[in-house]
Amino acid sequence: MIRYEKDQRVPVTLTVNGREYRQWIEPRLLLSDFLRDELGLTGTHVGCEHGVCGACTILLNGSPARSCLKLAIDVDDGQITTIEGLARDEEFDALRQAFSENHALQCGFCTPGIMLSVAVALKHTSESDPVDWDDVLSGHLCRCTGYVGIRRAIKALQAKEGGEAKA
Numbered sequence: 001m002i003r004y005e006k007d008q009r010v011p012v013t014l015t016v017n018g019r020e021y022r023q024w025i026e027p028r029l030l031l032s033d034f035l036r037d038e039l040g041l042t043g044t045h046v047g048c049e050h051g052v053c054g055a056c057t058i059l060l061n062g063s064p065a066r067s068c069l070k071l072a073i074d075v076d077d078g079q080i081t082t083i084e085g086l087a088r089d090e091e092f093d094a095l096r097q098a099f100s101e102n103h104a105l106q107c108g109f110c111t112p113g114i115m116l117s118v119a120v121a122l123k124h125t126s127e128s129d130p131v132d133w134d135d136v137l138s139g140h141l142c143r144c145t146g147y148v149g150i151r152r153a154i155k156a157l158q159a160k161e162g163g164e165a166k167a
Ligand code: FES
Pocket: 045, 046, 047, 048, 049, 050, 051, 052, 053, 054, 055, 056, 057, 066, 067, 068, 069
C-alpha cells in the first residue's frame, strides 16, 4: 500500500471531454470533486456521495460510472465524458429535445447522470437485444418526475429513430 504524507500532492493526467488535463492533486480527491472544483465542470452533480443516487454519473472510458466512488488518481490516464462533453455531441440534441418535450425533468438535479446513462444505453439497445430500462433507471434517484416523463422521453426518441419502443 502506498502511503502519502499530509498535504502531499500527486500528478494525475485525465482526458475530460476530449481535452487533456495534467494536474497536481491531493491523493484523496474524489473524481467528482476533481471535475467540479478543479475543472469547474459543475454539470456533474453530487447528492449522496456514497454511490446510491447516481447524480454524479460520468462516462469513464465510455461506460457510466459513479464519480463519487472513485479517487481521481485511481482513474489516471482515463477518458472521462461529463454532461458538458455530451452537450457538444450532435446526437445528444435529440435526447435533450425528447427530455424537454416530454417533461422528463423538473429540478434537473438527477438529469445529467440520467442522460449520460440513457445515451449509452440507447447506443447498445436493439430490437433483438433490448436494453432493460428498469435496470438503467434503477441506478438513478429522481425525486421529482416519478420517472413517467423520463420513460416517455426514451420511448418517444426510440419511436422517432425506429428502434424498439418498450421503455
Ligand atoms: S453522489 Fe455519487 S451516487 Fe450519489
